[in-house]
Amino acid sequence: MQIDFQHLKEFDVPVPRYTSYPTALSLTECKAQEVVEFENARRPDGPVSLYFHLPFCQSLCWYCACTKIITNDRSKSRVYLERVRKELQLKKAWFEGRKMTQLHLGGGTPTFMTTDELAELLQMTREVIEWAEDAEIGIEIDPRTLDEGDAFKLAEAGFNRASLGVQDHDPKVQRAIHRIQPLEQTRAAVESLRAAGFGSINMDLIYGLPVQTLESFNQTIEDVIALRPDRLAIYSYAHVPWAAPAQKILETRYGLPSADEKIQLFLLAAQKLDDAGYVHIGMDHFALPEDSLSKALNDQTLRRNFQGYSTQAGVEIHGFGMSSISQTDRQYFQNAKELEDWEAAIDSDALPVIKRVVLSEEDALRRDIIMAIMCSAKLDLDALSGAYGWSADDFQDEWSQLRVMQDKGLVELEGSTLQVTPVGRFFVRNIAAIFDTYRAAQKGFSKAI
Numbered sequence: 001m002q003i004d005f006q007h008l009k010e011f012d013v014p015v016p017r018y019t020s021y022p023t024a025l026s027l028t029e030c031k032a033q034e035v036v037e038f039e040n041a042r043r044p045d046g047p048v049s050l051y052f053h054l055p056f057c058q059s060l061c062w063y064c065a066c067t068k069i070i071t072n073d074r075s076k077s078r079v080y081l082e083r084v085r086k087e088l089q090l091k092k093a094w095f096e097g098r099k100m101t102q103l104h105l106g107g108g109t110p111t112f113m114t115t116d117e118l119a120e121l122l123q124m125t126r127e128v129i130e131w132a133e134d135a136e137i138g139i140e141i142d143p144r145t146l147d148e149g150d151a152f153k154l155a156e157a158g159f160n161r162a163s164l165g166v167q168d169h170d171p172k173v174q175r176a177i178h179r180i181q182p183l184e185q186t187r188a189a190v191e192s193l194r195a196a197g198f199g200s201i202n203m204d205l206i207y208g209l210p211v212q213t214l215e216s217f218n219q220t221i222e223d224v225i226a227l228r229p230d231r232l233a234i235y236s237y238a239h240v241p242w243a244a245p246a247q248k249i250l251e252t253r254y255g256l257p258s259a260d261e262k263i264q265l266f267l268l269a270a271q272k273l274d275d276a277g278y279v280h281i282g283m284d285h286f287a288l289p290e291d292s293l294s295k296a297l298n299d300q301t302l303r304r305n306f307q308g309y310s311t312q313a314g315v316e317i318h319g320f321g322m323s324s325i326s327q328t329d330r331q332y333f334q335n336a337k338e339l340e341d342w343e344a345a346i347d348s349d350a351l352p353v354i355k356r357v358v359l360s361e362e363d364a365l366r367r368d369i370i371m372a373i374m375c376s377a378k379l380d381l382d383a384l385s386g387a388y389g390w391s392a393d394d395f396q397d398e399w400s401q402l403r404v405m406q407d408k409g410l411v412e413l414e415g416s417t418l419q420v421t422p423v424g425r426f427f428v429r430n431i432a433a434i435f436d437t438y439r440a441a442q443k444g445f446s447k448a449i
């Protein structure tokens, strides 16, 4: 596919990634008690997904935009874990009679903790909620911190899905981003996880890093395809130096690829993965056809949440640990972002929540519209709005903005239906943003490309 980026430059502006709508920036300060009262009044009985944010990492990757704490003090994880135990107990009443269908450990680096600590964390969850028999128990793994034998211990503890941070295998790129991770180390991690019986392995790569070339990225993709992960996330490098100051090193020392170069890198990866039999999912994910993510795409049950794409439609997410966000049907709420604030709340037996947004009926409809665009790359506006007692006529402003995008070849409109074109996929966030009523007043997003 050829893309003439020159006439699309106007769309390379900061836009949200829409892991949720409204986005995390729409959350405003609140009292924890308000969140508790809202949740207590609902008394839902559906399935639950638990997310744990484990922030510690041994060394700083200069590109990293995650919420993390760099330390060599191994004792920190035990202290953190004990507070997570307390946080679970504080929320226990919400989980009575319900089943946990999914659990995910993200970070930071969950494998900064010892395998015994991670096993203990899983055990703690069993004390507050019953696990569904086929629950997906996932963990983000930095292959640099996975020792021999760890994979077996993790499987024994109950983990069955792993997501490996890889980013790029080229030694020059690795030096530039301050993350030395030889291909052998990644391969050893994949092999040990497979041998331990992990059912699904994901890998994260990033395009748009300094020193990356079409040739070097081609090699990285070939190496990764040879390892045959079930899923791949090929993230666009998000340059947000105001939030992640170490990123300035990349900018000043090496310079960053242009938007045009980034598109070429992604097209190369997408083509090679297509040739290797992977299905392109949503914005930046790829999965083998037999993977549940590909099946969810076919069944139109694919969803997006704060951790990315998910197969678990209609499942509430409850977050634990500093900065984690919970997503229930009509309320999103976030824990204190700083470690000390999260600790202080837990130590005084209070929920560590500091921000929330309550979704209006209109927010919920706009969320469904935005998620349809982000997950299925298509939209039936009349059908979706009808479910909320609205109609496509209520979105005339949005539709006229979409007509401009149609003229640029990003979408095809017919009646009240929309289909994102292959070129439009690069700008799917911009297309979704047309339905976002909060965005005009918000700053701090990474650029579309």
Ligand SMILES: C[S@@+](CC[C@H](N)C(=O)[O-])C[C@H]1O[C@@H](n2cnc3c(N)ncnc32)[C@H](O)[C@@H]1O
Pocket (backbone or CB within 6 Å): 057, 063, 064, 065, 066, 106, 107, 108, 109, 110, 140, 141, 142, 143, 164, 165, 166, 167, 204, 205, 206, 235, 236, 237, 238, 239
């Ligand atoms: C929490 S890390 C994964 C686990 C572990 N800490 C590791 O690095 O192996 C989450 C992922 O976010 C992605 N990421 C971090 N900073 C990013 C950025 N600035 N732009 C795009 N992706 C980024 C990386 O692909 C990384 O693997």
Ligand code: SF4
Pocket (backbone or CB within 6 Å): 056, 057, 059, 060, 061, 064, 065, 066, 068, 107, 108, 109, 142, 165
């Ligand atoms: S990419 Fe992973 S290991 Fe590197 S700093 Fe970020 S969270 Fe830590």
